[in-house]
Amino acid sequence: MSDSTRPHAKWPANRDYLFATGVVLLGFAAAFAAARYLSTANLALILLTAVLAVAVRTRMSVAVYTAVLCFLGYNFFFTPPRYTLVIADADDVLAVCLFLVVALVCSRLATRLASQVDSLRLAQARAAALLSLGQRLAASNDAQSIRSIGAEAMAQALAARVAMVVRNADGGLEAVGPVPPGWSPAGMDLAAADFAEQHTVPAGAGTPYESDAGAWVLPLGTDDHRHGVVALMLDADADGADEGRRGLAVAMAQDIGLALERSRLAEALEDARVQGETERLRSALLSSVSHDLRSPLAAMIGSAGTLASYEQQLSPEERQQLMQSILDEGQRLDRYIQNLLDMTRLGHGALKLNRDWVDANEVVLAAVNRVRKFHPDLPVETSFLHDTVLLYVHPALIEQALFNILENAAHFSPPGESVQVRVDEVDGQLRIEVVDHGPGIPTEERARIFDTFYSVARGDSGRKGTGLGLSICRGMVGAHGGSVEALPGEGGGTTIRVMLPLPPMPEPGP
Incomplete structure (x- = not known):
C-alpha cells in the first residue's frame, strides 16, 4: 500500500517529521538517563526502539529520517571521542554502521507490517460493510x-x-x-x-x-x-x-x-402468476357458467314450459311438483350466483366486516336450520357448548361459511347417513367440526378442495357445485383471523374443522 493510501496519510507531512523528531528526543533523553547504568552498545537498543516506534506510526521516508537522526546522534553523543562525528576505535565504526543498517532494515519491516495491517483492516471493514448491506437488502422486497x-x-x-x-x-x-x-x-x-x-x-x-x-x-x-x-x-x-x-x-x-x-x-413473476391465475379462474368460471348454472336454468325452463303447455291436462299434485321444482332450482341458482358475488368481493378486498358479539351456539344453529330447510331428508346430529361463549364476528358471514360446509357434507353423505356438527372450546379458540360419512378425500387433495373452482372436477359440491363453497368459506373465516382445514373422518368420510379466535369477553354494562 502506498503512502497516499495509508489511513494516516491525511496528516500533513510536517506533522510526521515533528512526531519523529519528538520521539528521537525522547529516545536520547532515555539514553542519557541510562548511560550511567548501561554500556554504549545497550544504549543503541533504546534508540533502535525509537526508530521502530516511528516506523510503525508513519511512512517509510519518515522512518529513514528517524534512523539517520539516531545514527548521527548515537555517533555524536555516545561513541568516543564524544561530541564529534569522528570515530576513534575501529570496533565503534563497525557498531555504528551496523546500527544504521539494523535501524533501516527494522524501519522497513515495521512500515511494511503496519501497511499490511492497515490493508487487512480496510479489507475487513469493506467486507463487513458489504455483508451488512447484503443482509439488509435480502430482507427488502420493494425498490423504495x-x-x-x-x-x-x-x-x-x-x-x-x-x-x-x-x-x-x-x-x-x-x-x-x-x-x-x-x-x-x-x-x-x-x-x-x-x-x-x-x-x-x-x-x-x-x-x-x-x-x-x-x-x-x-x-x-x-x-x-x-x-x-x-x-x-x-x-x-x-x-x-x-x-x-x-x-x-x-x-x-x-x-x-x-x-x-x-x-x-x-414483481414480474408475481404479475405473471396473477395473470395466469386470472386466466385459470376465467376458464373455470366459463366452464361453471356453461354447465352448473345452466342446469338449474334448464330444469326451470322445462318445468315452466310443461306448465305453460299442459297446465289443463296436469293434476293439481303434478302442477304443485313442477312449481316446487321451479322454486328449488331457482333457489339453487340464487345460491350459485351469491357464491360468485361473494367470491368477487373476497378477491377484490371489498368484503367489510360488521363485527358484533354473538353467541357461538346461535350462529351454528342458524346454519344447521338453513341446511335442514334445503335438505330436509338429511339427518344432522349436533353437539353444542353447555356454557355461553361469545364470538366477535360478522354473524352473517360466519353463518354463510358454516352453511357452505354443511351443504358440501350433505352432497357427499350417503342416503340415511347423518352429518355430525360438534362445537367446543380448545386453547382459547372455538372449534367447529362438521363430519360426514361420504367417500372421503385423498390425502394429496385435501388442501386443494379449498381452491376456487376445484370442484369443477370433483370438489366441494360434487356434480352440482361450482366449487366456490369451501373457497368462500376459507376466505370468510380467514378474514376473521381463523382457519379451515380438511381432515380424515373417523371410520371414513371427511371432517372439516373451523377454528375461530375467542377474544376476551366484554365487560357487562352498568
Whole structure:
C-alpha cells in the first residue's frame, strides 16, 4: 500500500517529521538517563526502539529520517571521542554502521507490517460493510426500501453524502428520498447523473465524463435494465484512502443494483402468476357458467314450459311438483350466483366486516336450520357448548361459511347417513367440526378442495357445485383471523374443522 493510501496519510507531512523528531528526543533523553547504568552498545537498543516506534506510526521516508537522526546522534553523543562525528576505535565504526543498517532494515519491516495491517483492516471493514448491506437488502422486497437502505449504508460506510436518482415517467431525473446538502438537482450534477444513467458508466467528479460536477455518480443496473443512479459527495477528510473508498462504493452500488433487479424480477413473476391465475379462474368460471348454472336454468325452463303447455291436462299434485321444482332450482341458482358475488368481493378486498358479539351456539344453529330447510331428508346430529361463549364476528358471514360446509357434507353423505356438527372450546379458540360419512378425500387433495373452482372436477359440491363453497368459506373465516382445514373422518368420510379466535369477553354494562 502506498503512502497516499495509508489511513494516516491525511496528516500533513510536517506533522510526521515533528512526531519523529519528538520521539528521537525522547529516545536520547532515555539514553542519557541510562548511560550511567548501561554500556554504549545497550544504549543503541533504546534508540533502535525509537526508530521502530516511528516506523510503525508513519511512512517509510519518515522512518529513514528517524534512523539517520539516531545514527548521527548515537555517533555524536555516545561513541568516543564524544561530541564529534569522528570515530576513534575501529570496533565503534563497525557498531555504528551496523546500527544504521539494523535501524533501516527494522524501519522497513515495521512500515511494511503496519501497511499490511492497515490493508487487512480496510479489507475487513469493506467486507463487513458489504455483508451488512447484503443482509439488509435480502430482507427488502420493494425498490423504495432497497434504495433507502442502500443510501443509508453507503453514507455510513463511505462517510459520504448520498442521493438516489431515478428517471420519472416524464423521462426526467429526480432524487428519491432525502436530498443531502450540496446535491444540486440541476446543472452539472444532474448532467452527470443523466450521462451515467444513459451509458451505465461512472460519471462526475474523478471521471473523464462530466468531471466538473461536484458529485461522483455510479449507475445502478445494466444496459438492459436501468434502475437509476447513486450520486456520492465524498468528504475529503474522511477516514480511509480515496481509492479504497471508491472501490467499496462501486461494490456497494453493484449490490444495490442486483437487489433492484431481484425486486423487478419478483414483481414480474408475481404479475405473471396473477395473470395466469386470472386466466385459470376465467376458464373455470366459463366452464361453471356453461354447465352448473345452466342446469338449474334448464330444469326451470322445462318445468315452466310443461306448465305453460299442459297446465289443463296436469293434476293439481303434478302442477304443485313442477312449481316446487321451479322454486328449488331457482333457489339453487340464487345460491350459485351469491357464491360468485361473494367470491368477487373476497378477491377484490371489498368484503367489510360488521363485527358484533354473538353467541357461538346461535350462529351454528342458524346454519344447521338453513341446511335442514334445503335438505330436509338429511339427518344432522349436533353437539353444542353447555356454557355461553361469545364470538366477535360478522354473524352473517360466519353463518354463510358454516352453511357452505354443511351443504358440501350433505352432497357427499350417503342416503340415511347423518352429518355430525360438534362445537367446543380448545386453547382459547372455538372449534367447529362438521363430519360426514361420504367417500372421503385423498390425502394429496385435501388442501386443494379449498381452491376456487376445484370442484369443477370433483370438489366441494360434487356434480352440482361450482366449487366456490369451501373457497368462500376459507376466505370468510380467514378474514376473521381463523382457519379451515380438511381432515380424515373417523371410520371414513371427511371432517372439516373451523377454528375461530375467542377474544376476551366484554365487560357487562352498568
